[in-house]
Amino acid sequence: MSDNSKTTTAVADTFPQQRDGDTAPLLKVSGLSKYFPIKGGFPIKRTVGHVKAVDGVDFEVYPGESLGLVGESGCGKSTTGRLLTRLYEPTQGTIEYRGQDITRANRRQLAPIRSEIQMIFQDPYASLNPRQTVGTIISGPMEINGINPPGGREKRVRELLEIVGLNPEHYNRFPHEFSGGQRQRIGVARAVALEPKLIVADEPVSALDVSIQAQVVNLLQEVQREMGIAFVFIAHDLAIVRHFSQRVAVMYLGKVVEIADRDSLYNRPRHPYTHALLSAVPEADLDVAKRERIRLEGDVPSPISPPSGCRFRTRCWKAQDKCATEEPPLVRLSGNREGHLTACHFPEAGTTEARDADIVMDQGLKALEDDADGGAAVSKS
Numbered sequence: 001m002s003d004n005s006k007t008t009t010a011v012a013d014t015f016p017q018q019r020d021g022d023t024a025p026l027l028k029v030s031g032l033s034k035y036f037p038i039k040g041g042f043p044i045k046r047t048v049g050h051v052k053a054v055d056g057v058d059f060e061v062y063p064g065e066s067l068g069l070v071g072e073s074g075c076g077k078s079t080t081g082r083l084l085t086r087l088y089e090p091t092q093g094t095i096e097y098r099g100q101d102i103t104r105a106n107r108r109q110l111a112p113i114r115s116e117i118q119m120i121f122q123d124p125y126a127s128l129n130p131r132q133t134v135g136t137i138i139s140g141p142m143e144i145n146g147i148n149p150p151g152g153r154e155k156r157v158r159e160l161l162e163i164v165g166l167n168p169e170h171y172n173r174f175p176h177e178f179s180g181g182q183r184q185r186i187g188v189a190r191a192v193a194l195e196p197k198l199i200v201a202d203e204p205v206s207a208l209d210v211s212i213q214a215q216v217v218n219l220l221q222e223v224q225r226e227m228g229i230a231f232v233f234i235a236h237d238l239a240i241v242r243h244f245s246q247r248v249a250v251m252y253l254g255k256v257v258e259i260a261d262r263d264s265l266y267n268r269p270r271h272p273y274t275h276a277l278l279s280a281v282p283e284a285d286l287d288v289a290k291r292e293r294i295r296l297e298g299d300v301p302s303p304i305s306p307p308s309g310c311r312f313r314t315r316c317w318k319a320q321d322k323c324a325t326e327e328p329p330l331v332r333l334s335g336n337r338e339g340h341l342t343a344c345h346f347p348e349a350g351t352t353e354a355r356d357a358d359i360v361m362d363q364g365l366k367a368l369e370d371d372a373d374g375g376a377a378v379s380k381s
């Protein structure tokens with residue numbers, strides 16, 4: 001397990017098709033929403049609005065699989081992750097874990113499940129207590145849950161250190177004595193200490209050096225395969241989850257706009273936003289020779305008052321009147337595989353090959369590129 005020199009190998013692409021039709025989801029969320037109140041007024045503060053961070057998402061996570069959750073900053077990915085682990089209380093919707101509704105479960109009711117759902121955070125510096133030794137940090141979940149493994153907690157911690165590629169002799173060291181990548185390994189050891197069924201990993205490698213990222217992704221992949229742990233892997237771009245997730249959900253402004261098995265999502269995406277995100281993935285990470293080029297204009301609109309109808313319409317090159325008035329449902333479009341769902345009134349063709357002309361939504365960026373390569377890009381917007 002500790003050999004990090006291996007290159008990232010793709011997990012079987014066939015995973016979703018191989019899944020037995022009778023397999024029950026480990027986790028099922030329906031209509032999940034989280035609205036953060038905005039307080040205003042003086043002297044008495046009142047709720048004057050809401051940040052609709054997550055606004056009605058539905059998806060399932062199956063045992064042992066990895067579901068990637070992707071979207072730009074502010075789309076609601078972290079909030080979704082925190083809802084799944086019940087760090088946040090949902091405003092609406094339901095979360096079912098192994099068929100049991102845990103949406104409103106209290107501390108006592110959650111106790112048996114707590115150890116089965118773990119989280120790995122983005123920032124390995126902030127998520128480890130600097131005053132605790134590695135031994136104390138990793139054995140923390142065992143202590144909280146009153147678990148005494150055979151041979152004792154210390155023995156188990158040393159085994160875990162070895163599993164994540166760290167020296168078991170470093171049991172008594174403090175987090176500051178480790179590098180960023182090593183600290184994230186400590187976070188992984190803590191998350192797997194209780195052999196969970198599901199890990200929500202919130203941008204687990206984005207704070208790390210690029211050279212270290214692949215090593216940590218490899219480690220997570222080994223953990224997923226060898227321990228059979230399901231993952232919800234949150235990332236802001238499609239490059240990292242490509243190597244890790246058998247299914248990918250694309251989020252935009254609090255909604256899932258497309259969800260599919262990896263092959264469909266990367267090779268036959270239908271939602272314009274997925275096309276735009278894929279266009280930003282470095283060529284080397286994709287198999288196609290000549291790909292379309294799309295540059296998105298501006299930032300994600302405010303989740304306080306999202307656009308009516310389709311939320312992506314204000315940045316979409318295909319938007320028409322209908323997009324402003326009718327919210328597109330997340331459905332299977334004709335020609336798409338089972339489980340490939342898209343929320344779009346005017347979906348793109350299911351290909352990522354280059355178009356006759358690039359779509360360049362950002363004029364500033366276009367001008368820079370024109371300067372750089374003698375005006376090769378053609379604006380369509």
Ligand SMILES: Nc1ncnc2c1ncn2[C@@H]1O[C@H](COP(=O)(O)OP(=O)(O)OP(=O)(O)O)[C@@H](O)[C@H]1O
Nearest residue numbers: 036051053072073074075076077078079080236303
């Ligand atoms: N505790 C909070 N109170 C108020 N608003 C919040 C809170 N947490 C998140 N938000 C807002 O909810 C929206 C979604 O945030 P979230 O962190 O879930 O997005 P994200 O896709 O994970 O982005 P990032 O990659 O930047 O973390 C953002 O507009 C954010 O400002």
